[in-house]
Structure formats: structure tokens, C-alpha cells
Amino acid sequence: MHGIELRGLTKTFRTPQGPVEAVRGIDVTVEAGETVALLGPNGAGKSTTLDMVLGLLRPDGGDVLVFGSAPQDAVARGAVGAMLQTGQLIRDLTVRELLLQFASLYPQPLDVDETIELVGIRDVAGRLTQKLSGGQTQRVRFALALVSNPDLLVLDEPTVAMDVEGRRGFWTTMREFASRGKTVVFATHYLDEADAYADRAVLMANGTVVADGPTTEIKAMVGRRTLRATLPDVPLEELERLPGVTHAERRGEAVVLSCSDSDAAVRALVARYDDARDLEIGGAGLEEAFLELTR
Amino acid sequence: MSGVNAATYVRYEIKRTFRTRRFVLLAFGFPVGLYFLIAAPNRDTHSLAGSGLSAPLYFMIGLTAFGAMNAMLSAGARIAGERQVGWNRQLRITPLSPRTYFRTKVLTGYVMAVGTMALMYVSGAILGVRLPAGEWLHMTWLILVGLVPFAALGILFGHLLSVDAVGPAMGGTTALLSFLGGVWFPIQHGALHVIAELLPSFWLVQASRVALGGSGWTANGWLVMGAWSVLLAAGAMAAYRRDTGRA
Numbered sequence: 001m002h003g004i005e006l007r008g009l010t011k012t013f014r015t016p017q018g019p020v021e022a023v024r025g026i027d028v029t030v031e032a033g034e035t036v037a038l039l040g041p042n043g044a045g046k047s048t049t050l051d052m053v054l055g056l057l058r059p060d061g062g063d064v065l066v067f068g069s070a071p072q073d074a075v076a077r078g079a080v081g082a083m084l085q086t087g088q089l090i091r092d093l094t095v096r097e098l099l100l101q102f103a104s105l106y107p108q109p110l111d112v113d114e115t116i117e118l119v120g121i122r123d124v125a126g127r128l129t130q131k132l133s134g135g136q137t138q139r140v141r142f143a144l145a146l147v148s149n150p151d152l153l154v155l156d157e158p159t160v161a162m163d164v165e166g167r168r169g170f171w172t173t174m175r176e177f178a179s180r181g182k183t184v185v186f187a188t189h190y191l192d193e194a195d196a197y198a199d200r201a202v203l204m205a206n207g208t209v210v211a212d213g214p215t216t217e218i219k220a221m222v223g224r225r226t227l228r229a230t231l232p233d234v235p236l237e238e239l240e241r242l243p244g245v246t247h248a249e250r251r252g253e254a255v256v257l258s259c260s261d262s263d264a265a266v267r268a269l270v271a272r273y274d275d276a277r278d279l280e281i282g283g284a285g286l287e288e289a290f291l292e293l294t295r
Numbered sequence: 296m297s298g299v300n301a302a303t304y305v306r307y308e309i310k311r312t313f314r315t316r317r318f319v320l321l322a323f324g325f326p327v328g329l330y331f332l333i334a335a336p337n338r339d340t341h342s343l344a345g346s347g348l349s350a351p352l353y354f355m356i357g358l359t360a361f362g363a364m365n366a367m368l369s370a371g372a373r374i375a376g377e378r379q380v381g382w383n384r385q386l387r388i389t390p391l392s393p394r395t396y397f398r399t400k401v402l403t404g405y406v407m408a409v410g411t412m413a414l415m416y417v418s419g420a421i422l423g424v425r426l427p428a429g430e431w432l433h434m435t436w437l438i439l440v441g442l443v444p445f446a447a448l449g450i451l452f453g454h455l456l457s458v459d460a461v462g463p464a465m466g467g468t469t470a471l472l473s474f475l476g477g478v479w480f481p482i483q484h485g486a487l488h489v490i491a492e493l494l495p496s497f498w499l500v501q502a503s504r505v506a507l508g509g510s511g512w513t514a515n516g517w518l519v520m521g522a523w524s525v526l527l528a529a530g531a532m533a534a535y536r537r538d539t540g541r542a
Contacts, residue, residue, distance in 0.1 A: 054388050058540065078390045087381030092314040097307055104303035105389045148389070 001068045003152060003183035004030040004053055008062035011048050022048040024207040025062065032067070032151070035175075035184040037194035039218065040204035046187040047085055049204070050156050053185070054082055066152060074152070078106040081150030083141050083158050085187075089129040095140050096125040103147045110149045118173055119143040135166050142170065146177060153177065155186035159193070171197050195219050225262035228280040230254050231273055242268045254278070304391070305399050312403050318369055322407050323414055326362030330354055330418050333479075338422050346481045347507050352426075355419030356503035357478040359438060362411035364472065364496060367442050368465050370404030371449020371531075375461040378454070378538070387539060397531075400453075401446045408442055430505050437502035437511050441520055444495045447527035454534035472496035492516075495523045 011023040023045045030036050038046045051057040052064050055071030066074035074080050089098060096112065103109035116125050121139050124132060132140065138161050145153060159167045175197060178184045188194055194201040194215055201218040203211040211221055232253045239248040244261030259265045262281050269276055313319060337350035346353060377383055386396065412435065452461055473479065476496025482488050491497040498516040505511040
């Protein structure tokens with residue numbers, strides 16, 4: 001049985017500006033126990049897809065199965081925990097009380113104190129939820145997702161509101177939870193997060209899946225850099241034979257080299273052409289990489 | 296979901312409600328304060344406006360109806376705030392069934408309403424209201440039944456309106472329904488009476504007629520209450536479905 005199975009999934013929203021096809025027929029399978037990143041720029045359809053996995057949105061077409069059943073049934077069994085992209089906490093309960101109340105809804109919750117330790121919120125456990133900072137609120141929302149002890153954990157851009165330290169702690173906890181045999185799916189627009197914390201990445205752009213594979217492969221595809229240099233009178237074919245260079249283009253006096261390994265390319269370029277000037281290395285952003293992939 | 300777990304959920308929901316000071320003050324303090332203001336100067340009036348009911352008794356039930364109505368509406372209307380922070384989406388990915396969710400909201404409203412009733416009964420006794428135990432119970436029963444449409448109306452508001460709109464909507468509704476229901480003075484004749492008899496708040500206030508002997512509500516009263524309950528419960532259900540996108 002698969003953790004998640006999406007078949008020909010589509011969703012269109014009606015807006016005043018006309019219909020927006022948020023998800024245009026995607027097929028994705030996530031095995032139980034896998035940690036998968038849903039990677040893509042804003043507007044790629046990541047949240048819409050996750051909302052359908054959670055049963056919060058009804059697909060216009062296609063099927064969603066979570067552990068072999070409809071999302072609503074998986075949710076009713078208590079098999080799903082999620083940290084949604086937006087959302088605050090209800091007021092007038094302490095963090096610990098809120099976790100106790102939430103845990104009571106699930107058949108096999110984690111121990112509330114264990115969860116508090118796991119997420120590192122002991123210092124605010126007795127505080128009313130409306131008195132928390134933004135970062136603390138995020139951590140409590142993560143604790144809510146974990147306390148249900150779900151088989152599937154869904155995280156929709158969980159680290160957006162966190163500082164660097166908060167992020168590190170968050171991912172450490174996520175990995176420790178995933179190592180208990182849990183299935184984890186998280187949406188992100190950071191390649192680094194997908195690379196560091198997922199087994200596999202599914203790349204989305206414009207409501208479609210443009211790539212799906214081990215994060216190392218995905219990184220090679222989209223983690224490209226460009227090397228720009230002023231270098232007249234050198235044939236492009238020659239430049240394309242340099243180590244680490246996949247493609248070369250001329251722009252007036254300058255050349256732009258797409259690199260699979262920019263470090264190797266720089267060394268080779270400087271060693272071979274001592275008249276190369278104005279070297280610039282640019283990270284091809286995810287958005288650009290996506291544009292290239294979807295072209 | 297097992298009953299034990301639902302009990303934990305309900306317990307914290309009630310705890311949370313009682314921690315909201317403004318809410319508690321409005322539900323408890325306001326009716327009691329108004330009662331002493333209105334009824335105390337008239338404590339020796341034995342038949343208010345020829346109704347056959349003493350002023351302390353009439354206003355005790357009038358303000359109980361007012362306070363309980365307020366408590367029930369606010370309990371449901373709090374949903375608007377929970378929706379605003381996205382809490383309803385969070386709840387929808389838990390095993391909490393819509394049925395338990397609604398029961399919890401209604402039960403929380405009733406706990407607040409019963410608190411108001413108890414405080415008002417004590418206030419009434421202080422101003423000299425004396426009734427046989429059977430009549431206290433009968434009155435209480437009628438008020439509890441009469442709050443059903445208000446529980447539904449609160450949930451309807453909570454799912455239909457935004458946080459900004461829900462306050463004025465509730466305030467307006469309570470003001471209008473308490474005026475036309477006879478909270479502030481008995482409505483016994485004329486066009487106003489014809490309208491009043493069609494409103495659930497009127498029959499809430501009429502629970503005080505238990506003290507005149509007889510059954511308190513006429514058949515017409517039960518009919519009006521039943522119709523409003525069914526109508527508003529259907530409305531609440533529709534608002535919930537529209538809100539959550541469930542068919």
C-alpha cells in the first residue's frame with residue numbers, strides 16, 4: 001500500500017479574472033515511510049495539492065488516496081497530521097492545555113510532555129497562546145501536528161516564518177520523527193531544504209510535475225549556476241568543452257556559461273584564457289531553473 | 296471518537312470560554328446588573344402591567360432570557376474568530392466529527408446559559424421571588440428548550456459572518472429580539488403582540504407564566520419554538536457546509 005497516490009489530479013479555481021488552473025493533472029506516488037519534498041516556486045500548485053491530500057479541497061478530477069483510502073477516511077482514523085501554511089492558534093488556553101485538548105481527539109497521540117520536549121517548547125508550555133511570539137507560535141503549530149502521532153505528516157512551507165536557528169531545530173525534529181517510520185511530505189521553495197531533508201523531490205511548476213526523483217538528481221537539474229565573463233573572440237563550442245560547462249551563449253563581448261559544476265568551470269576558464277575578465281557567478285534561481293525545465 | 300476523549304475536548308473548550316473575561320462579564324454581569332437596576336425599584340409591584348406576575352419575577356425571567364440568549368449566541372459566534380485564524384481548517388484535519396464539533400459548541404453555550412440562569416435565580420430570590428420547587432424546575436425546563444433556536448442561530452452567525460460583522464449582527468439581534476420578546480416590559484396586546492408571538496424570544500420570556508399555574512407555553516408557543524429550531528438548525532448546517540466546501 002502506498003502512502004499517498006495521486007492520479008490525474010486537477011483543480012481549477014474560479015476567480016474574478018477568470019478560471020485559474022492550479023493543478024493540471026498530476027501523478028505522484030509517495031511510498032509509506034518516505035520523506036518527499038514538494039518543490040516549486042510560489043503559485044506552482046503545491047498548497048492546492050496538499051489541501052487535496054488532506055481532504056480540505058475536493059479535486060475537480062482524478063483521485064487521491066492516502067494509505068489506500070479517501071483522505072477524509074485517513075483523517076477520521078487519525079492517520080494524518082499537518083502544519084498548514086497559514087493559521088494561528090485559538091486564544092485563552094495555555095500551550096500545554098491546547099496540546100492536551102488536541103491530543104484528546106486522536107486514538108494514539110504522543111505523550112504531550114514528550115511532544116513538548118521534542119519540539120523544544122518547555123519554556124512556553126504554561127503560557128497563553130495569544131502571548132507567544134511568531135516563532136514560538138510556529139513551533140506550537142508543529143507540536144500540534146506531531147502530538148497526533150500521525151503516520152503521514154504534511155508540512156506546507158513550515159519554515160517560512162522561522163529564523164535560522166528555528167529552522168535548524170525544526171528540521172532536526174522532523175527528521176527524528178520521520179525516522180520512526182513515518183511518511184512525511186513537505187512543500188518548500190528552497191532547494192537546499194529539499195536537498196538536505198528529503199529522500200526525494202517532486203518539482204512542480206504551473207500546476208504540473210516537471211521532475212520527480214532523488215534529491216541529488218533534482219539538485220543537478222535545478223541547482224545550476226551561471227558563469228559570466230567578458231571574453232571576446234573565443235568560439236562557443238570551445239567553451240562548451242570546458243569541464244563543468246553544459247551550455248554557452250554569447251552576449252556581445254561577454255559569454256554566459258551554464259554550469260553543472262561552476263567551481264570546475266571557473267578554474268578551467270581562468271587557466272585556459274588569461275584574458276577572461278569580469279567574472280561573475282550567479283545562482284540560477286529556482287524560478288529560472290523551472291522556466292528552463294518547463295520550456 | 297470515544298466518549299472519554301470528547302469529554303476532554305469539551306472540558307478545555309469550556310475552560311477556554313470562561314477565560315475570556317469580556318465574554319463572561321457580558322453573559323453574567325450584564326443581566327444581573329440590569330436586573331437590579333430595573334426590578335429593584337419595582338420590587339413591590341405584584342402584577343406588572345396587569346400581567347398577574349410580580350415585577351421581580353417577570354424581570355428575573357426576562358433578563359434570564361436576555362442573558363441566556365446572549366450566552367448561546369456568543370458561544371456560536373466565537374466560531375467566526377476561530378475561522379479567522381484558520382482554526383477550523385486545522386480541526387477539519389483531525390478525527391473530530393462535525394457532529395461532535397457542533398455538540399461541543401452547543402454544550403458550551405448551555406454551560407454559560409445555565410450559569411446566567413443560576414445567577415439570575417439567586418438575584419430573583421434576593422428581590423423576594425418565592426416559588427414552589429416544581430415551578431422553578433418547570434421554568435428552567437422551558438428556558439432550556441427555548442434556547443435551542445439560539446444555539447443554532449449562533450452557529451449560523453459564526454459560519455456565515457466575518458469577525459467584524461458578527462459583533463454588530465449579534466448585538467442587533469439580541470436588542471431586537473429582547474425588545475420584541477418582552478424582556479423590558481410585558482407585551483400583551485395589539486400588533487406588537489401579534490409579531491411577538493412569532494418570535495422565540497417571546498416564548499423564552501413567557502416561561503415566567505409557569506407561576507400563574509398551567510403549562511407555561513401554549514400549543515402555539517411550542518409550534519413557534521419548533522419551527523425556529525428546525526429552520527435555524529438547517530440554516531446553520533447550510534452555512535457550515537458552504538463554509539467548509541463540503542457537499
